[in-house]
Amino acid sequence: MVDIERLANSGALKTKVYIPGKSKQEVKCELGLSKVTKMASNESAIGVSVRAEEAYHEISGLLHIYPDPVSRDLREKLARLLSCSPGNITMGNGADGVIYNLGMAVIGEGDEAIIPETTFPLYETIVKIMRGKPVKTGMDGFRIDLDAMRRAITGKTKIIYLCNPNNPTGDAVEKKEIHDFIASVPEEVLVVIDEAYIDFIAPEEDPCSVTLFTSGRDNLFILRTFSKIFGLAGARIGYGICHEDLVSLIHRIKPPFNVSIIAEHVAAAALDDHQFMARTVDEIRREKELYYRILDQLGLEYVTSHTNFILVDTGLDAKQVFEEILQEGIIVRPCSGYGLPTCIRVTIGTHEENLLFLDTLKHLVSRHKKN
Template sequence: MEVSKLVRENLAAMKPYVPGKPIEEVERELGISNVIKLASNENPLGPSAKAVEAMMRTAAKAHIYPDGNCYYLKDELAKQFGVSADYLMVGNGSDELLKLIAETFLKPGDEVVMAQPSFSEYIFATKLMDAKCIHVPLNNFTHDLTEMAAKITKRTKLLFVCNPNNPTGTVVTKAEVEQLLAKVPEHVMVIFDEAYYEYVQDGDYPETLEYVKDGAKNVIVLRTFSKIHALAGLRVGYGLAHPEVLGWINRTREPFNVNIMAQAAAVASLQDSGHVKASVELNERGKAQLYKGFEERGMKYVPTEANFMLAKVGVSSKELFPLLLKEGVIVRTGDIFGLDEYIRLTIGKEEENERFFNALDKALGQLTG
């Protein structure tokens, strides 16, 4: 039997997602220990102690299905953002929400405008629905919202703004977003993916939630507990939008998409503002350390508003990668973003950043010396 003849044709154009290499895999393959992963933009502080305690409390209740409506989590988010709970949706990571949005709005042939390079899940969700990606190159590593607006046609359904952008860490400003929204026609849904918004220091960063609060029906704001809240392993993300929009998206959702531990830990983490503050401070210190290290080596980098950064290492990142791996440091190579001489690096703790530079110096010595 030829299985390929049975599957939907559009799947042939898709490749399975290749995640950052897990620590255990590297340790197993290379027979080394003490590996550090600076590849997936995780929070090096780990989760809030309050979130861990909430997980423990919930563990013994694992035989009971979770609350499919995420009542307590929505309630806490609603309080924090000053919206009512019907403006909220919760997903198994914001990855799931991206997929649900695509399933809700896209049919074959529809167009989706997105920046390039940006977060790969926009491509995945679009292709999954047999819709068409309209890629708009970044301008100076930043979304070109003018050009993105110019690419809207009658067939456009969705437009993604990744802010800060993964993999560059750059942001678009409030003024740029205002101009974009003024141009977007009614048949286009604009999705602001703000997975890293808590890290942003730029005073011109837009408060996109205000559009939702003002009643806009063509704006969805996506956020996550995977980054600053350090709960990536639990898989929980959330979105804010007009209740009418969420009512449609909710039809595509599995009944129990967010597990009980994730719900309890997310509530506890939201209540621990000290952990969020400590994470931002650690990130700012780490950022300064990395900037300095790259400058000392005469390497260019893209100033970042997130917990990761793009740096130009001046050699093929694909060749550099295994050498860094041998030193126990996992990074993301730039070739997957079309930037072969760059690496994307998660901002780590001081000692992790130091280990990265030591590994980098040694690897570059081997490559160029």
């Protein structure tokens, strides 16, 4: 018998399994339903650009070849778009892969990592695996409390994780606040700004932090993904923007071929389709307006979203709400595990999916009012 306690990296023993949203197939089998709608994992309801699809078919003749270990072509293309050097970019197997690579490269035993109480769970996971110490800071309602994060900095702080816009709240910190925050963080502390959802913020709000980095803030690590706006969650590709020495360090420890030849090609093609991106942002924005209107009518609290999902406070037990909505064939995310016991997170779907969800919620609310 394997003694797993003895065998394990003690950091791994401290982690919990990541629980993804249930799959449609799972729910179809469990509940014997023929149609199930998934609105739980913030995937794109709009799908994939035709250009990415074409690139996917074009690459089929090269599947027997290893990919470029450091995705030179794609990094050059991204560097042109972001006005930085390819040496400032590291690619990964999704933003998740980048979070792991960065954690492996920088976090050591006992290093402190500041993480807001309600945010994307993977930061805490990698800190624990590396036997670092997650230091959780309180929220200001549904907002990330930057003052609390600032106050938590000690001589042992190695890294700070700031998800902007934040998952699961959908709220975003304004650029000026981020600016002031970064200016107040000691230069030896690395600030990770996870911008997985940045493209859903109105461009006039000029939200992205890349200009902060290119104007000289070396202690930034900006994280991006192709899973959301580009609809490439299944391809698994994301990237980080940071100082070239940190890129070199990450490239020493990352798995050599961590980005598939398919992912690199479809991502490069997706970057060219500006119309598709604009359409996605437009449609999501329009659908969010529909949500706000109906949620206001239902008298439910929600967070105005800068992402492709909405956090709704149902005022009821989120797990029960999740189960009741599931019975109708719709998968949403209960946020009890995020410390929000009455909130659910709903990914914006197609117009029909959104109408179906809102109608289901309407019935659920009126049922509970009667009881």
